[in-house]
Structure formats: C-alpha cells, structure tokens
Amino acid sequence: MIAGNSSARGVAIALAQAEVASILDSNANQVMIAPDGIRSFSSGFIPEHWQVLMATNRTPGDADLQRELGQMIGNVSRAWRHEMNQRLKPFGLNQSMQQVLMQLHRNPQGLVQRELARRLGIEGPTLVRLLDQLEKQGLIRRVSAPEDKRMKNCVLTPKAVRQIGLIENLMTDLRSTMMHGLAPDEIETVLQSIRRMHRNLSEEAQH
Secondary structure (H helix, E strand, O other), X not given: OOOOOHHHHHHHHHHHHHHOHHHHXXXXXXXXXXOOOOEEEOXXXXXXXXXXXXXXXXXXXXXXXXXXXXXHHHHHHHHHHHHHHHHXXXXXXXXXXXXXXXXXXXXXXXXXXXXXHHHHOOOHHHHHHHXXXXXXXXXXXXXXXXXXXXXXXXXXXXXXXXHXXXXXXXXXXXHHXXXXXXXXXXXXXXXXXXXXXXXXXXXXXXX
16 A cells, blocks of 8 residues: 555545445345445455455545545446447457457557457457457458567558448447537546546556
8 A cells, every 4th residue: 555645545445345246235144334334344255455455545525536536447447348238249259359459559560469458458369369350350460570580560451441431430339429418628627537546556556
C-alpha cells in the first residue's frame, strides 16, 4: 500500500469491493453488514489484503460511493465489450481479436508474440489461440523475426489493413453512443479521474 495516499487506497477499496460482489451473493452466510456500513467477512473468507483494505475506510457515505464507482467501472467495461462483440460479429471477429489487430496496426513493423502478449496484458497461450483464429481468416502472418529467426513476428496482412478502417469506424460510432449527452468539459473531468485511478493502481502494482 502506498503510505499516505488515501486516493490510491480508496480506489483499491472500490475495485476490491466490486471484485468480490459476486462472491457476496453466493456466500451470504459468511457476510454481515457492520454497524458502520462496511461489509465484514468471516476470518479467512476474503484474502487478508482485501480485509485490510476494506477495514481502512469507515465513512459509510464514502464507502457507498467507492463501491458504486468500482461496480460502475466494471459495468461500463462489460457493456462496451458486449456491444463491440455484437458489431464485430458480422466480420467474424470479437473484441479480443480486434485488440490484437489494432495493436499490430499501431506497430506496422510487427511484434514478437511475447511483446504482443505483454502489451495486451494477456497470457501467451491465450494470445496463441487468438493468433490462430486470425491467421485462419488471413488477417495476420507469423514470420521469423529479423533479429532472431527462432522468434515469430506477427504482422498484418493486406486484407487486415483494409478492415482496420471499418473497425475504427465501429469504435468511433460506439464511443459516440457511449458518451452521448456528455459535454467536452465533462469528458475531460472523467478522463482526468480515470487517469488518476490508473496511475494509482500502476504505482500500487510496483510495491
């Protein structure tokens, strides 16, 4: 935990609470609501670091807001994935495959599989399955890396390059739908907050 950083602690609390929400529903006998409004768990039910995080905030109003924020972040992410998958389905793609294509589009020289997996934040076997699907559709090629013939470099095919424009249009349209009714200054405020959350969690991961 970052010493003295109440904002980072608050974000971590919110995300931890959101992450265990499904557990709470299926293990109600192990959960109670403490007088101060903070959920309490039987010893050993929730990992120790979660118990510490959730015990550090004792203001009911703050806890409710943090819990709702954590849940809403997850809800928006799931809604985005669902809608994106629906729009990509006619092209034989899903969001995971689209993310691979967009990452390779940003790196036209290609990326070795290990680096591609790191940038996408996924495990190697998961990436291999995605690459197999994309290769079958003729959207990527795996070629020997110039710096090491034993390593495979992933590159887009001309067919994929032609589809990138369509994919970008789908993403732009969905972003416009998601942000409908938000003024530019509201979007900027949300963006600053999300950047702060990401920075807090990135710093937390380094400790």
